[in-house]
Structure formats: structure tokens, C-alpha cells
Amino acid sequence: MIWHIVKKDFLENFTSARFVAGFLICMFLVPYTVFTGTKGYESRIDLYQRDVKKSEEIFSKAQVYAQIQPVVNIPPSPLTIFCKGISDQSGSQVSLANSEIPTFAGGVATIHENQFLNRFVSLDFINILAIVLSLIGVFLSYDIFSREKENGTLKLLLSNRVTRSDFFLGKVGGILMTFVPLLLVCYMLVFLILWISPSVSLTGDDYIRIALLILFSLLYLAFFVFLGSYISSKSRTSSTSLIIGLFIWCFLLFLLPATMTYLGRNLAKSENYSMVKLNMGDVEGEFWKKFEEINKQTEKETGTVNHNCMMCADWNYGSVMMLFTPLEHMEFQRRMHENIGPVVLDYATKKWHLQEAYLNQLYHQQKMIKYLSCLSPSEILKYVAASLCRSDMENHVDFMDQARKYREIFFNYYKEHKMYASFDYFTPQKESEIPRTQEEAVRQSEDWVRNAKPESTFDFSSIGFVNTANLPRFSYKEKSIVSGLSDQLWILTAMVTACIFLIWITYRSFIKYDIR
Amino acid sequence: MLKIIIIKELQNQLYSMRFVFALVLTLFLFSISSISFIIDFREQKNTHEAGMAKIRENMKNVTDNASRVAQNMNVYPFAPRNSSFIASCEEEAMPNTIIYTAFNVYGFDVAKGSNNPFILPSKSVKWEFIMVLLFSFLAIIFTFDAISGEKEMRTLALGLSNPVSRGVLLTGKFLGSVCILCLLVFLGVILSMIILLLSGQVAITYLTLLEIGGFLFMSFLLIACAATIGLLTSVISFNPNTSLFIGLMIWLIFMFVIPHTALLLSNKLFPVESSDVIAQNSDNSRKIIEASFPDGKWHSDSGNPFEPDHKIRASMQMDFMLGEKKIKDNWYNSQFSQFRNTCKLSLISPMFVFQMGDEYILNGGFQRFRKNWNDLHTYQAQFLNWFKAFDAKDQKSPHWFNPYEDYSTSKLKVNIDEVPVFTERTISFTNRLVNGGLYIALLLVYMTIMFFVSFLLLIRYDVR
Numbered sequence: 001m002i003w004h005i006v007k008k009d010f011l012e013n014f015t016s017a018r019f020v021a022g023f024l025i026c027m028f029l030v031p032y033t034v035f036t037g038t039k040g041y042e043s044r045i046d047l048y049q050r051d052v053k054k055s056e057e058i059f060s061k062a063q064v065y066a067q068i069q070p071v072v073n074i075p076p077s078p079l080t081i082f083c084k085g086i087s088d089q090s091g092s093q094v095s096l097a098n099s100e101i102p103t104f105a106g107g108v109a110t111i112h113e114n115q116f117l118n119r120f121v122s123l124d125f126i127n128i129l130a131i132v133l134s135l136i137g138v139f140l141s142y143d144i145f146s147r148e149k150e151n152g153t154l155k156l157l158l159s160n161r162v163t164r165s166d167f168f169l170g171k172v173g174g175i176l177m178t179f180v181p182l183l184l185v186c187y188m189l190v191f192l193i194l195w196i197s198p199s200v201s202l203t204g205d206d207y208i209r210i211a212l213l214i215l216f217s218l219l220y221l222a223f224f225v226f227l228g229s230y231i232s233s234k235s236r237t238s239s240t241s242l243i244i245g246l247f248i249w250c251f252l253l254f255l256l257p258a259t260m261t262y263l264g265r266n267l268a269k270s271e272n273y274s275m276v277k278l279n280m281g282d283v284e285g286e287f288w289k290k291f292e293e294i295n296k297q298t299e300k301e302t303g304t305v306n307h308n309c310m311m312c313a314d315w316n317y318g319s320v321m322m323l324f325t326p327l328e329h330m331e332f333q334r335r336m337h338e339n340i341g342p343v344v345l346d347y348a349t350k351k352w353h354l355q356e357a358y359l360n361q362l363y364h365q366q367k368m369i370k371y372l373s374c375l376s377p378s379e380i381l382k383y384v385a386a387s388l389c390r391s392d393m394e395n396h397v398d399f400m401d402q403a404r405k406y407r408e409i410f411f412n413y414y415k416e417h418k419m420y421a422s423f424d425y426f427t428p429q430k431e432s433e434i435p436r437t438q439e440e441a442v443r444q445s446e447d448w449v450r451n452a453k454p455e456s457t458f459d460f461s462s463i464g465f466v467n468t469a470n471l472p473r474f475s476y477k478e479k480s481i482v483s484g485l486s487d488q489l490w491i492l493t494a495m496v497t498a499c500i501f502l503i504w505i506t507y508r509s510f511i512k513y514d515i516r
Numbered sequence: 517m518l519k520i521i522i523i524k525e526l527q528n529q530l531y532s533m534r535f536v537f538a539l540v541l542t543l544f545l546f547s548i549s550s551i552s553f554i555i556d557f558r559e560q561k562n563t564h565e566a567g568m569a570k571i572r573e574n575m576k577n578v579t580d581n582a583s584r585v586a587q588n589m590n591v592y593p594f595a596p597r598n599s600s601f602i603a604s605c606e607e608e609a610m611p612n613t614i615i616y617t618a619f620n621v622y623g624f625d626v627a628k629g630s631n632n633p634f635i636l637p638s639k640s641v642k643w644e645f646i647m648v649l650l651f652s653f654l655a656i657i658f659t660f661d662a663i664s665g666e667k668e669m670r671t672l673a674l675g676l677s678n679p680v681s682r683g684v685l686l687t688g689k690f691l692g693s694v695c696i697l698c699l700l701v702f703l704g705v706i707l708s709m710i711i712l713l714l715s716g717q718v719a720i721t722y723l724t725l726l727e728i729g730g731f732l733f734m735s736f737l738l739i740a741c742a743a744t745i746g747l748l749t750s751v752i753s754f755n756p757n758t759s760l761f762i763g764l765m766i767w768l769i770f771m772f773v774i775p776h777t778a779l780l781l782s783n784k785l786f787p788v789e790s791s792d793v794i795a796q797n798s799d800n801s802r803k804i805i806e807a808s809f810p811d812g813k814w815h816s817d818s819g820n821p822f823e824p825d826h827k828i829r830a831s832m833q834m835d836f837m838l839g840e841k842k843i844k845d846n847w848y849n850s851q852f853s854q855f856r857n858t859c860k861l862s863l864i865s866p867m868f869v870f871q872m873g874d875e876y877i878l879n880g881g882f883q884r885f886r887k888n889w890n891d892l893h894t895y896q897a898q899f900l901n902w903f904k905a906f907d908a909k910d911q912k913s914p915h916w917f918n919p920y921e922d923y924s925t926s927k928l929k930v931n932i933d934e935v936p937v938f939t940e941r942t943i944s945f946t947n948r949l950v951n952g953g954l955y956i957a958l959l960l961v962y963m964t965i966m967f968f969v970s971f972l973l974l975i976r977y978d979v980r
Contacts, residue, residue, distance in 0.1 A: 021761060086633060121779070139761060262548070273627070
């Protein structure tokens with residue numbers, strides 16, 4: 001008997017004007033958001049490839065080791081077409097300088113570089129799905145019981161051998177069944193668009209993630225169906241039920257998340273980053289005092305007071321590129337790098353304590369907002385979708401942690417291999433080629449200008465590159481699905497519990513429903 | 517007769533369940549908005565003051581050398597706006613700091629940490645947010661069944677069998693719904709004001725009162741506009757539920773789809789060069805300038821300010837700065853124009869028109885940025901004049917101005933109190949109204965068109 005009711009309701013809903021209208025809206029909005037999401041992803045991929053090339057050139061075109069300050073790039077996930085999460089605002093590349101452990105990722109994160117455009121709403125597939133599906137869910141379920149009552153068919157039906165439980169399960173099942181083809185068509189449409197766009201290629205892992213996303217979308221939809229059913233079982237008329245349903249819909253989808261985010265931001269305050277930067281400036285002040293001390297000490301050790309160079313370019317706590325300079329000054333520079341290199345790293349760690357404390361405040365604030373705003377099912381959907389699409393905070397933090405770890409390994413390699421103490425660190429000239437006197441330095445410089453014909457004073461393009469084959473390189477290990485979902489375990493459980501609770505109270509309410 | 521219809525409509529709405537829901541939501545949101553604002557604003561003010569003090573202290577550290585004072589990269593962070601409890605104007609997401617020296621206004625940025633980058637994007641719950649999201653929604657909820665609902669209940673034919681014209685009926689329904697919604701807004705605003713006044717955080721000046729008045733007027737127009745959307749959907753369909761569905765779809769399109777589409781089209785229709793291209797252009801310009809200077813351009817002798825090569829060096833560095841400034845300023849102008857054009861595209865949505873109007877009335881968001889950006893250019897010229905005058909008095913300076921190095925300008929100690937300070941200018945309310953007049957007119961036009969179309973459709977409406 002349940003199956004009969006499910007079938008009847010399915011057919012009735014499937015051919016109803018509201019379902020057709022909802023279906024048509026999905027057919028318009030889904031391709032629209034996926035198409036625009038794909039374009040955004042293509043821009044990000046272009047940018048990523050450009051950035052990777054530039055980052056690679058840091059190694060391949062380094063003429064001295066001091067020039068190498070690695071930059072690692074965050075690979076855009078094709079799944080951000082479904083859910084952008086925080087990927088548009090969290091940065092696209094991380095600079096790993098010796099003087100500072102990165103707090104945030106930098107680079108151009110969004111598809112547009114014009115920061116004024118941050119003012120505009122940017123939607124993705126999950127946003128649209130959250131709004132439209134929930135609205136259709138409410139519209140299909142608001143009169144699940146009250147319509148039958150208004151038409152007088154409820155009494156008639158229950159006067160047969162149909163139990164209230166069967167009727168209840170049949171009606172709810174019928175609506176849920178109606179959504180299955182709608183969801184499948186939506187996702188098939190997405191696949192079709194992704195399939196025809198050449199820049200998107202999905203892996204097996206991506207397909208599993210999408211399958212989980214479909215399942216979770218269904219759960220999300222079920223929540224609104226159960227909510228609509230509950231309201232219907234408590235309302236005397238369909239119109240009352242619809243108005244209540246829509247108020248709750250608007251509240252859960254738009255008002256509650258914004259209110260909770262705003263409230264959460266103020267309850268779990270984080271320090272202003274400009275203040276953190278200013279405090280880091282104090283540590284830098286200490287560092288410069290230390291720098292002066294080391295400078296004086298090195299001057300004393302080497303007996304070199306005037307450390308001018310014939311040709312030097314760039315500066316990173318000493319000249320990065322030094323050429324045609326007498327050995328005495330080169331030796332001073334080498335000793336200076338040897339002494340200051342590890343100190344720069346130590347002070348970066350000192351600054352990191354401030355940055356870490358600030359980041360912990362941000363993480364705490366995010367957690368507070370997440371748990372407060374997850375009173376809304378649409379936010380739960382967004383968080384779970386962001387986790388599945390690798391665009392949530394946990395994935396980003398995981399990348400940043402790996403990048404920081406890599407920075408440590410990279411500069412430890414410099415320390416362990418005594419690279420700060422070598423001439424290769426700051427000059428492309430071999431020790432034997434370094435001029436012994438000022439006259440020889442001038443001669444070398446003139447010979448170089450004559451032979452290499454540099455286009456400008458600092459055109460060093462004729463100089464060869466250092467061997468970077470043995471330097472540690474960055475490789476990113478993505479978080480697994482299980483690990484990603486375990487971060488969202490609480491909110492996932494909350495969603496399932498809310499659905500079970502809603503269906504239970506709806507059932508209880510329907511059992512007592514006045515069918516007259 | 518119109519009066520009777522309005523009173524009847526008011527009574528119907530007042531006793532309806534939707535009014536109760538709307539009242540609860542309004543009071544809830546306005547109180548949350550005010551309480552959060554108080555915590556937020558206090559913190560923002562303290563942080564801003566501490567930040568400014570620290571910046572001033574950092575400047576003190578370079579006052580031993582006048583050239584360093586002039587070359588010091590200063591960051592001007594926008595102070596928290598007094599009227600930000602009304603609308604944030606998205607200032608935390610848009611550029612809110614300007615970087616300058618006495619020689620140049622270099623650029624702008626969104627202060628890092630203005631927003632937690634790990635939080636999913638969300639709007640601040642300010643009065644404007646409540647109006648745009650809740651009240652535009654409520655206006656549709658309150659009007660969607662104005663005609664189709666009466667028809668379903670079979671009271672429409674009955675009503676029209678009295679000496680009531682269709683125009684009067686529609687006007688009565690419209691005014692009744694708008695009045696009830698305005699009443700809700702006033703209740704919310706009064707509650708919010710009580711909380712804000714009790715907290716003592718917001719100084720209510722004459723200007724603040726004018727700003728609130730301007731905002732309420734804009735809100736009235738927005739509500740009226742959204743109510744006409746509801747009325748339109750009500751006369752499109754014979755079934756109130758269909759009207760509601762259509763109304764909500766139009767609402768979603770105006771709220772989300774149009775701004776999103778404008779954003780997407782902006783990159784295609786009004787392209788702006790990427791930062792990579794700009795960096796490349798700056799680099800090329802630098803190379804050309806460098807090549808045009810004779811040997812000795814990079815020579816320096818910190819012990820002798822009158823070293824002749826310093827003159828060449830200063831001149832080249834100045835050209836570098838001016839060359840880069842020209843490229844950057846063009847780029848910034850194209851960004852401004854891209855933003856303005858994107859806003860123009862979004863003006864299809866009355867909700868966006870309302871937000872833009874608010875921006876003018878409150879002098880926030882992009883309007884505030886442009887004002888500060890222009891004013892900082894004026895200030896920078898004054899700052900440079902001050903430095904030049906200071907430098908002219910120094911006999912030990914050769915007066916070869918170099919924007920980046922202090923080889924050839926005064927290194928005398930400066931009294932920090934003599935250094936000009938930038939302060940943000942306030943724009944008079946009349947000017948704001950004049951500038952925002954276009955948006956007020958636009959809302960009026962939207963409202964009139966939609967009301968007129970609703971009227972035309974009602975004329976042909978089958979009331980049986």
C-alpha cells in the first residue's frame with residue numbers, strides 16, 4: 001500500500017505546475033552557475049600555470065643561492081566549480097621567505113583583480129542548489145497533509161484499510177522520490193557541461209566526492225521536505241502552512257547564517273592584523289639591533305670597515321648578487337651572510353609566535369561562526385560541500401602547514417649544508433675568479449661589459465645558473481575524503497539527527513492530526 | 517473609499533499571522549544588529565586609535581631625518597564610520613587603506629585581517645541588510661495575494677461590485693501594505709536606537725539624524741518598490757500560491773542573479789589589465805628611463821650630498837616614480853571605471869539601487885574611498901610643499917629631490933607636530949542628497965512602472 005501512495009504522489013508531484021516551474025528554474029540556474037563556475041576555474045588554472053612557471057624559474061634561473069626564496073602555489077581543485085568555499089579569498093600562492101613564516105597565502109586569488117568588485121555577490125552551484133532546492137522542497141511539501149484534508153480526500157483515504165503510518169510514509173516517500181530525478185538531472189547537466197569544457201578533468205577521487213555531494217544534497221532536501229511536512233501537519237490550512245514555511249525558509253537560509261556570522265565574529269574577537277604587523281615590527285626592530293651588532297663584530301673579525309662593492313644588486317640582509325668586488329669585501333660579505341643567515345631564521349620564528357597566536361584566534365573565530373551558523377541546514381550543506389570540494393578552511397590550513405614545514409626543511413638544508421658560509425650563496429664568481437685587488441676588479445668589470453654587452457646596469461642575463469637539483473622541493477599531499485569528512489563529523493551528525501528528529505515529530509504530529 | 521480600503525487592509529494585515537512573524541523577525545534582527553554593532557564598533561575604534569598611535573610612533577622614529585619623513589611609506593587606514601550601524605557599504609571587503617609618501621600616493625589595499633579569510637563570505641547584519649533581505653521579502657509576502665487571494669476567497673468580485681474602481685482597490689492595497697511594513701521598520705529602528713543610545717557608543721549628531729532620515733526615506737522607496745513586485749505577481753496569476761512562487765523567483769533574481777551576472781559580465785565588457793601586465797609595463801618603463809640616463813646614475817657617496825652623480829640619481833629615481841605612477845594611475849582609473857560600470861549593470865535590481873543610494877547618503881563604500889583618494893592627492897601635494905619648504909631652509913642640502921633615497925635632500929631633525937596630518941573630510945548632507953538623487957529617482961521610476969503595469973493587468977483581470 002505504501003508503494004501505491006508513493007507512486008501516486010510521485011506522479012502527481014511530477015506533473016504539478018510547481019514542480020515543472022521549479023524544474024525549469026533549475027534548468028536555467030544550474031547551467032548558468034556551472035558555466036560561470038567553469039569559466040572561473042579556467043581563469044584560476046591559467047593563473048596557477050603561470051604562477052607555477054614563475055615559481056619554477058626561481059629555482060631554474062637562480063644565479064646565486066641567496067636568490068632562492070621559494071614560492072609554492074595552491075592547486076585549484078576542479079570541484080571548486082561546485083563549491084568555491086573560501087578559495088576565492090584565501091590566496092593562491094605562498095611565499096616562503098627566510099625572514100618570515102607566512103601567515104596567509106598571497107597572490108591573486110579571485111577571478112578578478114579589481115578589489116572593488118569584492119562588493120558583489122558571487123554565487124556558485126551549491127549556493128543555487130541550497131536556495132532553489134530548499135524552496136522547491138517547501139513548495140512541494142507545505143500542503144502534503146493539509147491539501148488532502150482541504151480536498152476531503154484524507155478522511156476518505158483513512159476510512160480504508162490504509163494506516164496513518166502507511167499514508168505518512170507514502171506521502172513523504174512520494175515527495176522524496178520526486179526529487180531524485182530532479183537532483184540527478186541537475187548533476188547530469190553539470191557533468192555534461194564539465195565534459196564539454198576541455199580544461200576540466202576529474203579523477204576517480206573527484207567522482208567519489210561528487211557522489212557524496214549528491215547524497216548530501218538529497219539529505220539537505222529531505223530536511224526541507226520534513227520541515228514542510230511538519231508545518232503542514234500542524235497547520236489548519238495550506239496557505240498558513242506555506243506562509244510559515246516561507247518565513248522559516250527565509251530565516252534559515254538568509255537571516256540566520258548572516259546573523260550568526262556577524263554575532264560569532266563579535267563574540268570570538270580576533271586581534272586586528274595591522275596590530276599584529278606592528279608588533280612584528282617591534283621584533284624586527286630588535287633584529288636590526290642584532291644586525292648592527294653582527295655587522296660590527298664581522299667588521300672587527302675581518303678587519304674590513306668600508307665594504308662597498310663594485311657591482312651588487314638586490315639585498316637580503318646582505319647583497320644577494322655581488323660581482324667584480326675584491327676578495328677582502330667578498331670575504332666580509334660571506335662572513336656576514338654566515339653570521340646573519342641563521343639569525344634571520346631565528347627572528348622569523350620569534351615573529352611566528354605572534355602570527356600563530358593571531359591565526360589561532362582566526363581559527364577559533366571560524367569554528368565559533370561555523371557551529372553557530374550551522375543552526376541553518378544551508379550552512380551545513382555549504383561546509384560539507386566545501387570540505388568535499390577541497391575549498392574549506394581545513395584543506396587550506398593543511399596546505400599552509402605543509403608549506404611552512406617545507407620552508408623549515410628548505411632553510412634547514414641551507415644551514416646543514418653550510419650554504420650561508422659559501423661564496424656561491426651571493427656571488428656567481430668562483431672563489432678562484434674573485435679579484436684580489438681593486439684594479440683587477442675594475443678590469444674584470446670592464447671585460448664583462450665588453451663581452452657580455454648587458455642591456456642595462458643590472459642586466460645579469462649572461463651569467464649562468466646555479467645547480468638546484470639537490471635542493472628540497474615542495475610536493476603537496478591532499479587530504480583524503482575520510483580525513484576531510486571527519487572534520488565535518490559534528491555538523492554531519494547534527495544534520496542527520498535533525499532529519500530523524502523532524503521526521504519523528506512529524507510522524508507523531510500526523511498520528512494526532514485532526515482529519516475532519 | 518481609498519481610506520476605507522487602506523484601513524481594511526491595515527486591519528487585515530495587523531491581525532494576520534504573517535505580521536506576527538514579521539514583527540518577531542524584525543525585532544530579533546534589529547536587536548542582534550545593534551548589540552553586535554556595539555561590541556564591534558567599540559573594538560574597531562580602539563584598534564583604529566591604537567593603530568594610528570603606533571603609526572605616529574613609527575613616524576617619530578624617523579624624525580631625525582627630514583628626508584626619511586618625506587619618503588616614509590605611510591598607510592592611511594579608514595576610521596570606523598559613525599553611521600556604519602546603518603550600513604557597512606561593504607567597506608571591510610573593499611580597499612580601505614591608502615599608501616602614500618610626500619612624493620606620491622602609491623596605491624590602496626584591503627587591509628589584511630579586515631576580514632577573517634577562513635570564514636565563508638557573509639554580509640554584516642546592519643539596518644541596510646535587514647531592509648534589503650528581510651523587508652524586500654516581506655513586501656512580497658504581504659502583497660502577493662492582494663488580488664489573487666481575494667479572487668480565491670471570492671471576495672474580489674464582491675468588493676468590486678461596490679462603487680470602487682480597480683485603480684482605487686490596487687492603490688488601497690498597495691498603501692495599506694506599505695504602511696504596515698513602514699510601521700515594522702519604525703519599530704525596529706526605534707528598538708535599535710534605544711539599544712545604541714543606552715550603550716553610549718554612538719554619538720547621535722545632527723548629521724546622524726539626517727542620515728537616519730535619508731535611510732528611512734530610501735527604505736520607504738525600497739519597500740514600495742518590492743510591494744509593487746508583489747502586486748504585479750498578484751495580478752499575473754489567479755492562484756495566490758503561483759503568485760507567491762513567481763514573486764519569490766523575481767526576488768531571487770533581483771537579490772542574487774543580477775549582481776552575480778553583472779560581476780561576471782564586468783570582466784568581459786569592461787576588461788582591466790592584470791597586475792602581471794602592469795608590473796611588466798612598469799619594468800619596461802624603468803628600463804627605458806634607466807637607459808636614457810648617463811653613466812654614474814647608480815653611483816652614490818653617502819658622505820657627500822653634493823656629489824654630482826646624486827643629481828643624476830635623484831632625477832632618475834624621480835622619473836622611475838613618475839613613470840610608474842602614470843602606469844598605475846591609469847590602471848587604478850580603469851579599475852574605478854570597471855567598478856562603476858558593473859554597478860550600472862546591477863542597477864536593474866531595485867535592491868542594488870537602494871544600496872547604491874545608501875552609499876551616497878551615508879557617504880560610505882566606494883564614494884568614501886574616492887573622496888579620500890582624491891583628498892589624499894591634494895594632501896600629498898601639501899606634504900611635498902612642506903618638505904620642499906623645509907629643505908629650502910637647509911644650507912647643507914643640494915635640493916635634488918629623490919623619492920626613495922636621502923643622499924641629496926635635508927637630513928635635519930623634524931618636529932613631528934609640524935608635519936602635516938591628513939584628516940578625513942565630511943561631506944554635507946545636501947551634497948550627498950544631490951549626488952544620490954539619481955538612485956531615489958530610479959526607485960521611483962521602478963515603482964511607478966511596476967505599479968502601472970499591475971494596474972493595466974488588473975483592468976483586464978477576470979474577477980469572477
